[in-house]
Amino acid sequence: xxxxxxxxLLLAGTWVTIKLALLSLAVAVGLGLLGAWAxxxxxxxxxxxxxxxxxxxxxxxxxxxxxxxxxxxxxxxNDLTDLLGLDPIDIDPFGAGVLTLGFIYGAYFAETFRGxxxxxxxxxxxxxxxxxxxxxxxxxxxxxxxMMRHALPGIGNNWQVLLKSTALVSLIGLTxxxxxxxDAGNVTFRVFLFISLTGLIYLVLTTLSNGILYWLDRRYSVxxxxxxx
Amino acid sequence: xxxxLDQFWRAYLYASNGSPSxxxxxxxxxxxxxxxxxxISIGLAVARVSSRRWxxxxxxxxxxVFRGTPLYVQILFIYSLDFVKxxxxxxxxxxxxxxxxxxxxxxxxxxxxxxxxxxxIRATSAGEIEAARxxxxxxxxxxxxxxxxxxxxxxxxxxxxxxxxxxxxxxxAFTATVPDIxxxxxxxxxxxxxxxxxxxxxxxxYLCLSFALIxxxxxxxxxxxxxxxxxx
Numbered sequence: 001x002x003x004x005x006x007x008x009l010l011l012a013g014t015w016v017t018i019k020l021a022l023l024s025l026a027v028a029v030g031l032g033l034l035g036a037w038a039x040x041x042x043x044x045x046x047x048x049x050x051x052x053x054x055x056x057x058x059x060x061x062x063x064x065x066x067x068x069x070x071x072x073x074x075x076x077x078n079d080l081t082d083l084l085g086l087d088p089i090d091i092d093p094f095g096a097g098v099l100t101l102g103f104i105y106g107a108y109f110a111e112t113f114r115g116x117x118x119x120x121x122x123x124x125x126x127x128x129x130x131x132x133x134x135x136x137x138x139x140x141x142x143x144x145x146x147m148m149r150h151a152l153p154g155i156g157n158n159w160q161v162l163l164k165s166t167a168l169v170s171l172i173g174l175t176x177x178x179x180x181x182x183d184a185g186n187v188t189f190r191v192f193l194f195i196s197l198t199g200l201i202y203l204v205l206t207t208l209s210n211g212i213l214y215w216l217d218r219r220y221s222v223x224x225x226x227x228x229x
Numbered sequence: 230x231x232x233x234l235d236q237f238w239r240a241y242l243y244a245s246n247g248s249p250s251x252x253x254x255x256x257x258x259x260x261x262x263x264x265x266x267x268x269i270s271i272g273l274a275v276a277r278v279s280s281r282r283w284x285x286x287x288x289x290x291x292x293x294v295f296r297g298t299p300l301y302v303q304i305l306f307i308y309s310l311d312f313v314k315x316x317x318x319x320x321x322x323x324x325x326x327x328x329x330x331x332x333x334x335x336x337x338x339x340x341x342x343x344x345x346x347x348x349x350i351r352a353t354s355a356g357e358i359e360a361a362r363x364x365x366x367x368x369x370x371x372x373x374x375x376x377x378x379x380x381x382x383x384x385x386x387x388x389x390x391x392x393x394x395x396x397x398x399x400x401x402a403f404t405a406t407v408p409d410i411x412x413x414x415x416x417x418x419x420x421x422x423x424x425x426x427x428x429x430x431x432x433x434x435y436l437c438l439s440f441a442l443i444x445x446x447x448x449x450x451x452x453x454x455x456x457x458x459x460x461x
Contacts, residue, residue, distance in 0.1 A: 059439040060432045061397035064411055068428035075424050167299035171404070178302060191309040199298045199306060206297040 006184040006194070013180035014201055020097055020176065021163045027102025028162065029155075032109025039114050050110065057107035062165050069100045070172045097169045105162045112154030117143065119150040149220040156213040160206055167202070177201060234430070237417040241410065241430060251413035252434060258399045258409060262334035263392055269339050271381075274346035275372060288343065295340030300398055304333040304405060326405035338395050345391060349384035350376055382453045389446035393439055400435070410434050 003010065038050035057065065074091050081088050120143055128142040170179035181198040185191030241251050249257070277288045295303065307329045313319040322328050353376050361371040402409035414431035418424050 056436065059436040061400040061411075061435055063397075063400045064414075064428060064432050064435055067411075067414075068425065068432055071418075072425040072428070164299040167301040171301075178299075178305070182305065185309065191305075192311050195302065195305045195309045199294075199302050202299060202302060203294060203297045 003194075003197075004184070004188045004190070006180070006188070009180050009184065010177065010194075010197065010201075013175060013177035016094070016175065017166050017177040018205070020094065020101070020169060020174070021166050023098045024101035024105065024162060024166070025159060027098060028105035028109050028158070031102060031106025032113050035106060035110025036113035036117055039110065040117060054107045054110050057104055058111070062101075062104050063168050063171070065104050066100050066168060066172055069103065070096055093172065093174050097172065097174050101162065101165065101169070105158060105165075108158045108161070109155070112151050112158060113147070115154070116147045116149075116151035120146045145220070149224065152213065152217050152220060156209075156217075159209060159213070163205060163209065164202065232421050232423060232426070234426075236421065237413060237427075237430075240413045240416070241434060248408065251408060251410035251431075252438075254402070254407060254412075255396075255399050255409040255438070258331065258334065258402060258407070259392075259396050261331050262338055262399075263395055265335050266338035266342055266395075269335070270342035270346055271377065273339065273343040274350055277343055277347040278350050292340040292344050295337055296344070300333065300337050301401055301404065303337060304330060304401060307333050308405070327407050330402055330405040330407050334395065334398060337398065338391065341391050341394075342388065345384050345387045346380065348387075349380040352383060353380055385446070385450050385453060389443070389450070392446070393442055396435070396438055396442060 035050045035053060038046040039054070041047060070093075073096060077091060078088050124142050124146065125138055128138040133141065166176060167178045169176050170182070177198055181194040182191070185194035188194075273288055276284045277292075279285050307323070310323060313323045357375055357379070358371065361375040366374065399409060400411045403412040403415060406412075410431050414427045417430070418427035421427065
């Protein structure tokens, strides 16, 4: 039989990987915007906190952070429930994986967004304020759309790295694509086949996201003149 | 924290029972894969920018595949190669987790570094190449004297990033049973149950290594890119 009946499981694993990557992306973009805002803010406390966040997180391998955050989160939660006399709560590995990946890549996104915010000319914000827009309207209508154009190459890079680092969650016990493929390979003694297939699926995912990024780039670059070389 | 430090600081940093420390293994992995990757990539980058398509297209495919799949999957892939078992020398090579890991790390860094170097070579200004041709240099002499010295300098900022990423990538070593910093942290964790301290120490060591590498590259860049006038 094709794939010894592991086809549906592989698809389910792929779906877990995609969901994990997209949800972590959402968390990371949120944290990244927050971090960039803090880094550019006038308050030195916010700047210090954001700088510590981006520097520390980017200096440590994502795998180490994943093990550190994932396992100690559970232990501290156990201590807390013990202290309060509650039943122990098991952290849902999927949710924890999303939060951990999002927290790690938020640091990378913060740097990307910071650079992009700085690339928007200050006159644009002044003009928006002069039109009587409130601070949030300035952000939504003027700053964000222009910032995105500068941020897109960086976002694309970060997304590709994030997507590939989802392969690591199998090491903290999530049944993602890699884990399913390993199990299937070990049972059927066809590890080579299943691992190659995993690589192929990742390649399809990265190729697809390249296409989407290209489309987004064109969309956000509307009205920008490009010099002909 | 103190327990972990007390019992395991030798294993993290120094040496324990005759086996090299986690730090030493991590650095050795990094030096091996990055230095091999550097020299291979220079050759491949020259081929990658070649106008001969039978040279450049296979290299494009190689780097596309290796940059489009996770390193962890690449390690598992190299582990799962079956055909090597037929030939004794290959079987002996692939039996060692260390060899498999270094092979995977090197292939991975070659894929990224080749693209970095190829980009820098393409950015060489046409005038410099014309001038080199006008002096009657052979292709080899042109690469050695004109293109590579300036291209490698311009590639330095991107290349330093890649080296830091490789340092981080070596933390996958424990999946191939190679005792790097993270493996020691896992041992410390299972011996003391002090998860935060064990992994936190590993994180701290990686942080120090990252900062040391960044500092070294900064110094080096200040020397080699001095002509660009980037005074920081």
